[in-house]
Amino acid sequence: MRFLVSNDDGVYADGIKVLTRALEELGQVTVVAPDRERSATGHGITVYRPLRTREIKYKNSTAKVYAVDGTPADCVKLGLEALMTTPPDMVISGINLGPNLGTDVLYSGTVSAAYEGIINGVPAMAVSINTWENPDFTYAVNFIKEYVPYVLQHELPEGVLLNVNIPNGIEPKGIKVSRLGYRRYIDVFDKRTDPRGRTYYWLAGEPKNLDEDDPTTDVNAVKKGYISVTPLQMDVTHYNFLEELKKWPVNTRRE
Numbered sequence: 001m002r003f004l005v006s007n008d009d010g011v012y013a014d015g016i017k018v019l020t021r022a023l024e025e026l027g028q029v030t031v032v033a034p035d036r037e038r039s040a041t042g043h044g045i046t047v048y049r050p051l052r053t054r055e056i057k058y059k060n061s062t063a064k065v066y067a068v069d070g071t072p073a074d075c076v077k078l079g080l081e082a083l084m085t086t087p088p089d090m091v092i093s094g095i096n097l098g099p100n101l102g103t104d105v106l107y108s109g110t111v112s113a114a115y116e117g118i119i120n121g122v123p124a125m126a127v128s129i130n131t132w133e134n135p136d137f138t139y140a141v142n143f144i145k146e147y148v149p150y151v152l153q154h155e156l157p158e159g160v161l162l163n164v165n166i167p168n169g170i171e172p173k174g175i176k177v178s179r180l181g182y183r184r185y186i187d188v189f190d191k192r193t194d195p196r197g198r199t200y201y202w203l204a205g206e207p208k209n210l211d212e213d214d215p216t217t218d219v220n221a222v223k224k225g226y227i228s229v230t231p232l233q234m235d236v237t238h239y240n241f242l243e244e245l246k247k248w249p250v251n252t253r254r255e
């Protein structure tokens with residue numbers, strides 16, 4: 001098996017090194033990841049300047065590792081189209097420090113790296129751990145080594161990726177296949193004053209989970225100590241409303 005690994009915490013993050021080591025036991029790994037942290041960059045790409053790559057080495061690893069001065073989506077695109085000679089069997093992004101649950105996936109560089117995989121027809125998975133400090137990757141690694149070969153054997157439908165969130169510091173109760181919860185951030189902007197008396201705003205805030213008690217959500221699954229797996233699709237068309245929208249009697253032509 002061949003893997004393309006990326007992330008948004010940067011090529012030197014512990015999570016991506018742990019992921020690389022786990023996947024090296026399953027096959028050949030190429031790492032293409034940002035040269036610094038690019039969390040919350042969503043699906044941004046770099047078009048107004050060139051991208052530079054630098055080959056680095058991970059300790060005790062045979063993986064080819066490229067540090068790129070671009071976004072996670074840039075990295076996967078570059079990996080697939082320019083750096084890898086044969087396409088990988090799977091793109092895996094992570095292990096992200098911090099969960100990517102519910103609405104977070106729309107902002108997540110980790111998930112966007114996986115999206116870039118399926119956009120290019122390669123099965124993909126995004127993996128995050130539910131903590132921002134002192135991560136214990138033991139169970140994440142066990143899960144990856146078990147689950148990744150299984151997924152490849154059973155084949156994901158085209159245009160579908162798996163978003164995985166792993167609890168931290170406890171043995172997971174099992175896997176729960178879940179839907180995205182609805183997460184909104186409250187007290188989002190801190191309004192402050194700079195030394196010249198001008199106002200500025202700093203994005204902060206706490207996530208508020210609007211349906212965390214709903215047992216079908218990813219937020220609930222992780223809260224209850226399960227590994228959450230959510231299938232996400234590339235096509236975000238709302239098909240039911242599409243039909244309804246066709247019936248709207250709007251005429252834009254002036255007669």
Ligand code: MN
Binds near residue numbers: 038096097098110
């Ligand atoms: Mn991150």
